[in-house]
Amino acid sequence: MSKASNIVKRNFHRDSVQLLHLSEEAKRIDGVKDAAVVMGTTTNKEILEKLGLLTDDGRAALESDMILAVIADSQALIAKAMQQIEEMILKPPSVKGRAFYSVDAALQAVPDANLAIVSIPGEHARGVVLKLLDKGVSVHLFSDHVPPEHELELKQYAKEKGLIVMGPGAGTSIIGGKAIAFANVVKRGGIGIVAAAGTGLQEVSVLLSEAGLGISEGLGTGGGDVKTRIGGMMTLQSIDALEQDPATGTVVVVSKPPDADVKQAVLDHIAKKTKKRYVICFVGPQSYEIPASVRARVTGTKTLHAAVIEVVRAADPTRHAEITKQFVMSGNELAAFADGISKGLNEKQRYIRGLYTGGTLAYETLVMLGPMIGDVYSNAPLDPKLKLADSYRSVKDSIVDLGEEEFTVGRAHPMIDPTIRKMRLVEEAKDPEVAVVVMDFMLGYGSHSDPAGAMLGAISDAKKMAARDGRVLPMLAHVCGTEQDPQSLSEQTAKLRNAGVEVLATNALMAIESALISRRGKITTSILEGAYKNFLEGF
Amino acid sequence: MGGKELAEKILQLFTSELKVINIGLDIFSDALKAQGVDVVQVSWQPPLKLEKEYEDVLSKML
Numbered sequence: 392m393s394k395a396s397n398i399v400k401r402n403f404h405r406d407s408v409q410l411l412h413l414s415e416e417a418k419r420i421d422g423v424k425d426a427a428v429v430m431g432t433t434t435n436k437e438i439l440e441k442l443g444l445l446t447d448d449g450r451a452a453l454e455s456d457m458i459l460a461v462i463a464d465s466q467a468l469i470a471k472a473m474q475q476i477e478e479m480i481l482k483p484p485s486v487k488g489r490a491f492y493s494v495d496a497a498l499q500a501v502p503d504a505n506l507a508i509v510s511i512p513g514e515h516a517r518g519v520v521l522k523l524l525d526k527g528v529s530v531h532l533f534s535d536h537v538p539p540e541h542e543l544e545l546k547q548y549a550k551e552k553g554l555i556v557m558g559p560g561a562g563t564s565i566i567g568g569k570a571i572a573f574a575n576v577v578k579r580g581g582i583g584i585v586a587a588a589g590t591g592l593q594e595v596s597v598l599l600s601e602a603g604l605g606i607s608e609g610l611g612t613g614g615g616d617v618k619t620r621i622g623g624m625m626t627l628q629s630i631d632a633l634e635q636d637p638a639t640g641t642v643v644v645v646s647k648p649p650d651a652d653v654k655q656a657v658l659d660h661i662a663k664k665t666k667k668r669y670v671i672c673f674v675g676p677q678s679y680e681i682p683a684s685v686r687a688r689v690t691g692t693k694t695l696h697a698a699v700i701e702v703v704r705a706a707d708p709t710r711h712a713e714i715t716k717q718f719v720m721s722g723n724e725l726a727a728f729a730d731g732i733s734k735g736l737n738e739k740q741r742y743i744r745g746l747y748t749g750g751t752l753a754y755e756t757l758v759m760l761g762p763m764i765g766d767v768y769s770n771a772p773l774d775p776k777l778k779l780a781d782s783y784r785s786v787k788d789s790i791v792d793l794g795e796e797e798f799t800v801g802r803a804h805p806m807i808d809p810t811i812r813k814m815r816l817v818e819e820a821k822d823p824e825v826a827v828v829v830m831d832f833m834l835g836y837g838s839h840s841d842p843a844g845a846m847l848g849a850i851s852d853a854k855k856m857a858a859r860d861g862r863v864l865p866m867l868a869h870v871c872g873t874e875q876d877p878q879s880l881s882e883q884t885a886k887l888r889n890a891g892v893e894v895l896a897t898n899a900l901m902a903i904e905s906a907l908i909s910r911r912g913k914i915t916t917s918i919l920e921g922a923y924k925n926f927l928e929g930f
Numbered sequence: 931m932g933g934k935e936l937a938e939k940i941l942q943l944f945t946s947e948l949k950v951i952n953i954g955l956d957i958f959s960d961a962l963k964a965q966g967v968d969v970v971q972v973s974w975q976p977p978l979k980l981e982k983e984y985e986d987v988l989s990k991m992l
Contacts, residue, residue, distance in 0.1 A: 408955050485942055490971045497951045497972045505943055510954030511974045519953060519974075528951065529943055533958070553939040567944055569965050572958055608944055632940040657947075807957070836961035877964070 395423055395462045396469045397449035398433070398477075402611060405480065406510075407803040410457075417476050423461055423466035428476060432801030432832055433455040435519040437783075441814060447803075454801065494522050500578075504528050508572060513537040513559060520545050524552055530611070531560030531571050535632055535796075542615055546624045549822045554624060555632075562589025567607030573806060575835035576875040580605020583639035585629040587646035590749030591674060591695055593833060593869050594898060595645055598699040601873060602714050604706055605652040607639040608632075617649030617657075624655075627660050634665050639669040639686075641705055643698055648675040658682060668705050670836070670929065672698035674751060676758050676773065678930060692929040694755050695901030701929040718896045719927075722919045725900065729907035732893065733826070736865040736911070743767075744819045744892040745790035746812050746843075748805040749871065752831045752898045753792040759902040759926050763775045763918055764788060764910055770795050785819060790829075806838045813849035814820040819866055820853035827865045828853075829901055832883055834872025841878060843870070843886040850890045865908060866892045867902045899926060901930060 405413065409427050413786065417426035421786030427444055429435040431452030439445035444460040459476050463469045490498040498504065507523045509516055520530050522543070532545075537559035549556040558566050563586070564571035568579045574866055575593055577600035581712050590609055596606050610629040617623050626644070633639045642665075647656060661669050662682040669689045673679060681915045690705070692698045699718065704711045720728070743760070747753035753771065762769045766774075768789040772780035779786060782797050793805040805812055812830070819825055832842045839845055850866065857864035868887050872880045879921035884894050895901040903922055908915055950969040952959040962969040 406955055410955050490973055492973055492975075494951070494953060494974075497953075497970050501949055501951060501970055504949045505946055506948055507951040507953060508958050510952075510958065512976065515976060525952070527939070529940070545951070553937075555940050555943070567948055568948070569967050570961065571949055628937070628940070630938040630943075635937045636941055636944060638944070806953045836964070837957060854951075910945055 393462050393464055394466070394469065395444050395446055395460065396473065397444075397446045398459040399448055399452045400457040400480070402455050403480070404430070404455070406458065406809060407801065411803045411808050413476070415481055416479055416894055417459075417461070417472070420472045420475050420834065423465050423472050425462045426476070427458075428480065429458050429460070429560060430454060430801035431458050434798060434800050438711060438802075438811065441707065446781075463600055464732070469922055477780065484575055494519050496861070497521070498526050498528075504527075504733070506531065506566065506571075508533060510572075513812070516559065517541040517545065518554065521548065522889045524548050524649065527552065527554065528560070529554045530556045531564050532556055533561060534558070535560045535639050537618055539615065543621060546616075546621060548618070550624060550628060555610070557611050557625065558585070559615060560610035560613040560719070563592045563609065564611045565592075566605055567608075570836040572613050573833065573835060573837035574609070575871075575873050577598070577873060578605035579605070579607070581607055581638065581640035582643045583607045583633035583636060583646050583704070584609040585612065585626055587612045587614050588751040588754075589644040590831075590833060590871070591672070591751035591755075593749070593835065594695045594704075594752060595672070595698055597871055597873055597898060598695075598718060601701060601717065601927070602699070605767050606692055607636060614647065617653045619650040619652055623653040623657050626646070626657060628697060629641055630657075630665065634667055636822050639667070641702055643670045643671065643672060643702055645672045645695070645751075646674070646700065647751065649674050649675065654679060666839065666860060670701045670705065672757050674758060676761060681930075682860065690929040691733070694759065694899050694926045695751070695930050696755075696897045697927055699897075700927065705807055713724060718900070720896075720900055722916070722923060725904055726907055728893075729904055729911070732865045733908045733911040735865070736826055736908075737862060737887070739823050740862065741909055743788045743790070743827055743907070743909045744785050744825050744827065744871065745829045746819070747790065747792050747831050748794055749831045749833050750792050750794050751799050752869070752871070753790050755898055756790050756829070756902040759899060759922060760788065760790070761908055763903070763906040763914055763922055763927070766847070768796065783815075785822070792816070806842070807832045809842065809845040809881045813846060815852045816849045819855065820856040823860060824860065825864065827867060829867045829905045831898060832868055832870045832872070834870065834876040834878040834880065834883060836877065841883075843883040846892050847886065850892060854891060867901050867905055868892045868894050868896060869896075871898070
């Protein structure tokens with residue numbers, strides 16, 4: 392009879408990725424049926440509970456405590472496994488190459504450092520970033536939960552020093568052709584990107600690269616930059632830099648809708664202070680006014696897909712159609728594709744469930760689905776009325792961003808750790824009203840080494856579960872990555888297709904396809920044409 | 931600083947060879963090394979939380 396056991400280590404800290412590796416190592420110990428090594432956050436305790444890994448000892452753990460959890464067949468096996476895990480966690484994390492234990496020591500050793508990546512808990516970021524800026528080092532600040540007053544202080548200081556602070560909450564940058572944090576291996580070229588939306592930067596840079604257009608620089612500013620309190624400080628600074636960068640010909644500005652005053656400030660800045668070609672991508676349902684004086688060189692878009700199409704149109708007007716062929720499917724093609732899938736559904740199956748790891752992609756899907764199918768629930772909805780009461784339980788049509796805080800406190804992001812999405816997919820498969828599941832797979836540096844492979848077990852379990860219930864469960868995927876990424880776009884795509892998952896070239900096409908499948912025949916030609924016009928091209 | 935001077939150091943960052951200090955998650959160091967970037971890792975630990983009375987004593991001593 393299997394039994395769970397927990398040991399709690401008081402005030403014992405490892406970062407979320409180290410804990411993920413420790414958990415994987417613990418699961419491989421002889422005699423262990425399941426295991427986890429996590430910080431004692433509420434999210435982690437809920438997940439351990441669902442996996443049958445939590446005991447009263449673990450339930451009493453605090454956020455600053457580490458929980459060692461094991462399931463094995465006997466007390467002796469548990470004791471042996473726990474002893475091994477205790478040895479594992481005491482080993483200092485292995486670091487290849489040079490390592491330091493203080494920022495000062497690192498700065499002394501590398502006096503010519505020009506960039507730092509900071510991914511420590513947000514409340515501790517201020518002091519570290521100030522030290523770096525003092526020494527003339529620009530910062531990619533990956534950390535979340537940096538207090539807003541610290542963000543303002545850090546960005547003002549960076550601006551004074553002529554440096555850049557990307558973030559807080561910056562997931563992605565591409566600098567001098569190198570992928571920083573979660574970023575893809577893209578071709579180099581003349582398109583510069585400023586993005587307050589990390590996976591937005593990834594989708595745009597990947598699609599442009601696959602279209603044969605390269606990226607000069609990709610500057611992630613973090614979502615907070617376009618709020619009134621920051622005023623778009625780093626967005627404007629990045630625009631100035633790309634405007635002066637001789638390697639950049641066209642600039643793309645990507646963000647969820649900025650606060651109204653910041654939106655206006657960015658549009659005014661582009662109209663008055665720039666001369667290059669711009670494609671603005673404020674992902675959202677609302678249009679915005681491009682000043683009349685610059686409409687010949689500035690295009691507005693509402694989705695990442697449309698931004699890519701417009702950049703290609705601007706960069707290579709004569710070969711535009713040929714280049715974008717790989718991303719474009721006509722309404723008729725998508726409808727025929729959807730018919731082929733939806734004919735296997737029974738009449739109860741009518742809802743879409745989106746399980747996203749990329750926040751901007753989840754948002755793009757929400758923006759597009761609204762006009763096609765009406766209300767869509769989410770843990771990060773467009774309309775607060777449509778917020779899921781429980782992020783762990785989908786309702787009707789639901790698009791879930793698994794990278795939101797409630798899923799990530801004390802855990803690695805779902806782009807690295809597939810555990811939460813695997814569990815959720817199986818949950819969705821139990822619901823007889825689900826018509827189609829949509830998922831993104833983010834490739835590139837930083838992400839899981841095999842995100843498609845990691846989901847195959849759960850995909851197969853979910854399909855079998857539906858089959859036992861006399862249903863089929865169609866699944867759609869978009870793989871955001873390039874052939875040159877460590878995981879390889881074609882390999883990841885092939886794994887999903889072999890598992891019976893349909894793969895679409897862009898997230899936006901996947902959103903339309905999911906609407907067509909779930910509403911079979913109820914989306915009129917005019918609705919579909921509206922979606923194409925509004926969301927797949929610029930204005 | 932104005933627009934042009936402001937952008938100068940950032941432009942240098944685009945064209946200079948990157949020399950990176952990575953503070954926190956070591957996957958980011960590994961990723962940069964795989965791309966041939968010069969990077970050093972700072973293994974950061976949160977400051978120890980002291981009991982209030984020890985903290986008071988220490989702050990008087992230091």
